[in-house]
Amino acid sequence: MKLIIAYIQPERLPMVKLELAKAEVSRMSVTNALGAGAQAGFTETYRGAEHEVNLLKKVRLEVAVNEHFEQRTIDAIIAGARTGAIGDGKIFVLDLPRCIRIRTGEEGSAAVG
Amino acid sequence: MKLIIAYIQPERLPMVKLELAKAEVSRMSVTNALGAGAQAGFTETYRGAEHEVNLLKKVRLEVAVNEHFEQRTIDAIIAGARTGAIGDGKIFVLDLPRCIRIRTGEEGSAAVG
Amino acid sequence: MKLIIAYIQPERLPMVKLELAKAEVSRMSVTNALGAGAQAGFTETYRGAEHEVNLLKKVRLEVAVNEHFEQRTIDAIIAGARTGAIGDGKIFVLDLPRCIRIRTGEEGSAAVG
Amino acid sequence: MFRKVAASAAFLSTLFVPAMVFAQDGAEAVEAVEAAAPGLDPMFVVNNLWILLAAVLVFIMHLGFSCLEAGLTRSKNTVNILYKNLAIVAIGLLMYGLCGFNLMYPGDAWMADGIFGFAGFGLDPGVDGQTAAYADGAYTYYSDFIFQAMFAATCCTIVSGAVAGRVKLGSFLIFCVFFVGLIYPIIGSWHWGGGWLAERGFHDFAGSTLVHAVGGWGALAGAMVLGPRIGKYVDGKVRPIVGHSMPLAAIGVFLLWFGWYGFNGGSVLSADPDTVSFVFVTTTLAAAAGVLAASVVSIIVSRTPDLSMALNGALAGLVGITAGADVISPLEAVIVGVVAGALVVGAVLFFDRVKIDDPVGALSVHLVCGIWGTLAVGIFGTDKSLGAQFIGVLASAALAFPAAFLFFTLLKKTLGIRVEADDEYKGLDIAEHGQEAYGGFQVFSTQ
Amino acid sequence: MFRKVAASAAFLSTLFVPAMVFAQDGAEAVEAVEAAAPGLDPMFVVNNLWILLAAVLVFIMHLGFSCLEAGLTRSKNTVNILYKNLAIVAIGLLMYGLCGFNLMYPGDAWMADGIFGFAGFGLDPGVDGQTAAYADGAYTYYSDFIFQAMFAATCCTIVSGAVAGRVKLGSFLIFCVFFVGLIYPIIGSWHWGGGWLAERGFHDFAGSTLVHAVGGWGALAGAMVLGPRIGKYVDGKVRPIVGHSMPLAAIGVFLLWFGWYGFNGGSVLSADPDTVSFVFVTTTLAAAAGVLAASVVSIIVSRTPDLSMALNGALAGLVGITAGADVISPLEAVIVGVVAGALVVGAVLFFDRVKIDDPVGALSVHLVCGIWGTLAVGIFGTDKSLGAQFIGVLASAALAFPAAFLFFTLLKKTLGIRVEADDEYKGLDIAEHGQEAYGGFQVFSTQ
Amino acid sequence: MFRKVAASAAFLSTLFVPAMVFAQDGAEAVEAVEAAAPGLDPMFVVNNLWILLAAVLVFIMHLGFSCLEAGLTRSKNTVNILYKNLAIVAIGLLMYGLCGFNLMYPGDAWMADGIFGFAGFGLDPGVDGQTAAYADGAYTYYSDFIFQAMFAATCCTIVSGAVAGRVKLGSFLIFCVFFVGLIYPIIGSWHWGGGWLAERGFHDFAGSTLVHAVGGWGALAGAMVLGPRIGKYVDGKVRPIVGHSMPLAAIGVFLLWFGWYGFNGGSVLSADPDTVSFVFVTTTLAAAAGVLAASVVSIIVSRTPDLSMALNGALAGLVGITAGADVISPLEAVIVGVVAGALVVGAVLFFDRVKIDDPVGALSVHLVCGIWGTLAVGIFGTDKSLGAQFIGVLASAALAFPAAFLFFTLLKKTLGIRVEADDEYKGLDIAEHGQEAYGGFQVFSTQ
């Protein structure tokens, strides 16, 4: 199994969810995050003093999938998140040796889906 | 070493912490998250317009443990989080090749605990 | 590639960013988290009732790097985050088999940086 | 879904009643307005203006209550609390116009002498109502009504605080129709309406008993019938359920204090410089003393200064002085405030010990300090009898508490008054309204 | 960066104008103050005091508007909204002093009889302005000005709500200079300034049309020229864009209701006990009825009680009764409020259906209920003509809407009036101000 | 833990003093109230009513201060700020009753002629205090007291803003007892109490110097003795520490502006239509001009319109006009406001340059604009001497600043006045109160 972590632009989340749904991936976890990447930040001014903000709002997705879902999940995320502009985000794929469903105690592939 | 990630219902966190303490696991990190799974969402209405909310509030736990703590940690999480209802959550276990304590620079098993 | 996860004291974030910049690591993702560790919590009182808070505010960093950046990234985080006091935090290093840049579809080392 | 529909139906039913009647005040009223004007007595004008301004000040207390209650409870119940308080104001005002005013001030229309009277549905200023003749040049009929109407909703708002976080919206609003439309004005008629308590020398200047304790009894009944919020008392221990916004709570208390100048000051029922300024001073000093006393006691009890206690202390002092603001000297007002401020902290601890869950301290503030304030008149007031004050306290308790308790029990047996555990976890905002109070904010709730 | 500079330049230009002239009111004014005092008529003093207090109450409505608008929109636009509203108040007050007051009350200085007049720039109480002679012992020149000035900014604040979340700050403030400095006072002069509408028997007591509908027409023009916020209407469906703070919205509505006692009560233009108390009652009952009606209708429509609709309902009732608060009986006021409360919910749905995006319901509240209130005078008011009311509604629409539409279009073609999509995503706070409203808070915005 | 206990002990000690004495005002007072009433002069009634209403308006300014200060600082210090401000109000009111009022208005009880007088502890209206005889038919003794008492706490609230985020609660409250109980009333006695400054023709209508600059000097002393917050000035550069809630800050400023009508309007000390309406107009125009000027200057300085500066601009205009609201013409009021609005932005930058950390801009608003306003009277006021104004500014500085500085230094050497670095990181809410302001919210604080 794989654990797919994706950082995307917050406003692309609805699209990404849509694409994932099309790819029959309906389970996921979402957190909000701040990201520094190639994207330029902005200058915040407050009472005459300036400071550079380069941690921008991002959404972090975590999706656990079975091996044969790995690529279609990645494709779906890209389909939903890509605008072609800097800041579109990254996808990280980790190996997921074990997965357990708390409710039933099921393990492995059965638990992921 | 293992990195255990668990998504649980927010209101089960106190129980899970209790069970982990019983299992002598006292270190952990917690973030709030939104999750989509088998659990049904709800309909939000605002000024006459409806929309389906299917990202529900969850708590994300991250616990790094030594191998021989893996199972008891998982058991403790299940003991604290299980209600038997859909939405109880999932546990993901990752391999953790390296762990460093910032304060001392210690590595490995010593740093995890 | 490696995925480096670090929990640090919130107020050390600016330092850590500075040290990472010196080490030429400019990409990262940040989330806020609550952590229980060796650090003592505090007692909250509200309307005469007390309760122990042992989940303290922490910042969670996630940095994906190429292998040869692993150590310098870790060193930079330690340089920025260490105060010598309990609660300084932990660094976890995971293997990162795959990394994709959403904008270009690039994979691997090229995508991480 | 069914729950929602049932609650909605219950709620809808509360709205038809006030909208139906309101009859007498038709064309004549308008004509009455057209008349008057020339040859006015300036004293009448200024007295009347003060009553109207006092009414405006009392109005904003409803925002104060809303903010305080919302601030001291969890964010997941905020929409529900705001909605409840807005609806209470609307229902209170309309019910008071429909029947409350004429129940509370029956004039000659007593049915059981000094105990129950009713001058009919709706508003009717009559021929002289809008002239100086109505109240010896103090105010007009409509000024009288509006000032009293603003008071009326208060007693339900007090109940609202104690049942927050678990009560069903529809059922609660039905209770309000009953409480503000019937119980509050009947008890009020005994004293302010010139009934039997007035004859016995009972003194409750602006309502420590008639408004605050009456509301407090309703609150006690509600909190008892409902039971505590899930997670408040676990294994015999109190687990604090922390409020979600101290700024909101502070805004609430300051606005209440602000409005109290209308509440107490307006209760002089004229702009008499001597009495009104005296009342302002006693009111102010009691509130200030309440803050400090509650702070000190809370420091002693929990070793840290608790903001929510200090805020409650201000209200405690205000509720305490309300019965005797006109007859208690400034020095004594400080004493009344100090005692009230200490009492409120003790009472919060007490109610937690007996496991009556009162999220905002409504019982401690309004019931306990309302009683204290009423008795304080007997202690400090010249020519006031402690006995008469006791009788007033007991009499109002004897109607308000059982009536509220029975009505809540009735609702419990029929429509239900408590949301299901699951909805309580989710929060009433989503469960009852399908809305969130803080769109976009990450709120971390593990209770 | 260029955008910012351009916007700033545009904005700066709005500030020079009012700061420039203001001339006549120099030394004489001060001297005038020095005189007066002894032998005052107490009736004059109390009448005048009421107007001043009413002005203070109307002032706080601007905080109400700010809170309501901020609360019902997303957190990422909060700084922008607060800034806009603060600037509107400042611009409104200064422009009204510069020219608005003298356009609205030209006195004898009509240029086109009853249609357009102008008594010159700046403030000048003249010889008698500060004495009882100015307004038959009701108020002084400066009281008159300050009360009217507090009203003036209101009409722009209404527009502000409808264009929130996407309008360029600089362009919008230029529009305000134009609207509050020219359009609002000209329309006002037709009725309150004694112009042609006054002569035709049009009755708009405190401004259902002259303030609220005029602001509403401006809002409609703005919302139409701007288009909806990104993401509001997707694939023909309405996607709710949830407000970020219901407590702020509730504070806003309660403060507006509070201030409305000054808005309507002060419009009596004296402290006459009869009329002012009557106006207080009708105002109150209409608001309460509006809350309940909007609640019921929103329960019917969306099966849950929608707080934002109930809040809008209160305002709907208030706007509705504003035209006839002095001539509509309490019972009829309830009816006016019920209709307004129902209308407001329907109107929100309607505007969404026709894809006119109005984040806070400004059109539904101020335009729709403003018209309803004006017509209600014709329906319920004794001796009032529905025809005259119609004419008033149409006449003000005929100037306000096209003028606003043209001006907005002009701005669109020149400076631009809408921020770029990217800035809309980021939020105007960062895009236009480089600031965030809630430093440190984690706000999760995927819209 | 020890720290907490020590702080608590220190704090407790501040509370005994005011609670102890308060003696004279016992039974007589109550009797005095019982008398009076018939044959009242309506002018007396209306004048007195206005003073009381003005007191109520000034009261709500304390909520304004609380909101502004909380909004412009970080969320982790919010409970502390709200608590501090509530306690200041309570302490201020009680201390003023205990001794402040009789220090400020010693009547004949001067000890050092025109410099120091004291009419004894507690309140005592005497025989005529509650009648028209007390102040020529303008107000009663208690009205006088309550209006002045509401002012008194203000000067400590100003200090509070400048020391926010790092001061120890207990020590600060002890400072307040000293400052509001002694320093403020002594300086006040020099002018308003009829002392030596009054004789020299100094003119400070409502307290640009006596309230605002005096508070400002205390604030400067406090900020200097304490030093800046950790992280404000790093490597010679200013790192902004962003406030956590702009809506709170905006609510604060609007409420302050609202209350200022009582602050300035009530300082007329009668309801004289001419002067009060004049004061309303100058007050309003200066505030509006302050907003625009601060906006323009902040746009020039930071290329974006800074909301916190615009908000400070409103206050700057208000503080600026306070000394001369009765003698400065409307046009000149605009100028006073424009200068104040520009000054406040410059001053914020200046204090940051000299590394005096003032989280809410209290020095820039109250000290700098307080001085400017006082001098403006000399510049614009007819028959006013710039020299006398200078003397007043210097004299009050000469007492307020050194006294505050010494007292703060004394506290520093004894109890300590600054929390430990660790507590500053955690935030004072947890460190000093063991509470959080926003239960459940995820606040991300890396400062």
Ligand SMILES: Nc1ncnc2c1ncn2[C@@H]1O[C@H](COP(=O)(O)OP(=O)(O)O)[C@@H](O)[C@H]1O
């Ligand atoms: N090496 C990395 N480690 C952790 N997070 C990263 C890394 N690179 C990118 N990210 C995350 O992805 C987001 C987008 O990256 P960015 O470089 O701006 O986009 P793009 O690759 O499209 O140019 C960043 O804001 C950050 O949250």
Ligand SMILES: Nc1ncnc2c1ncn2[C@@H]1O[C@H](COP(=O)(O)OP(=O)(O)O)[C@@H](O)[C@H]1O
């Ligand atoms: N495949 C997955 N990837 C990521 N997170 C998941 C996945 N499956 C479940 N989760 C997380 O676990 C939570 C509970 O899942 P759900 O399917 O509702 O519970 P259950 O398995 O008890 O029916 C989800 O809300 C989500 O946060």
Ligand SMILES: Nc1ncnc2c1ncn2[C@@H]1O[C@H](COP(=O)(O)OP(=O)(O)O)[C@@H](O)[C@H]1O
């Ligand atoms: N085993 C672990 N699993 C997950 N998170 C951990 C673990 N150990 C520590 N942490 C995180 O690191 C933070 C600091 O740990 P702590 O033990 O207090 O510091 P130190 O190691 O310097 O004594 C914790 O608050 C928690 O967020």
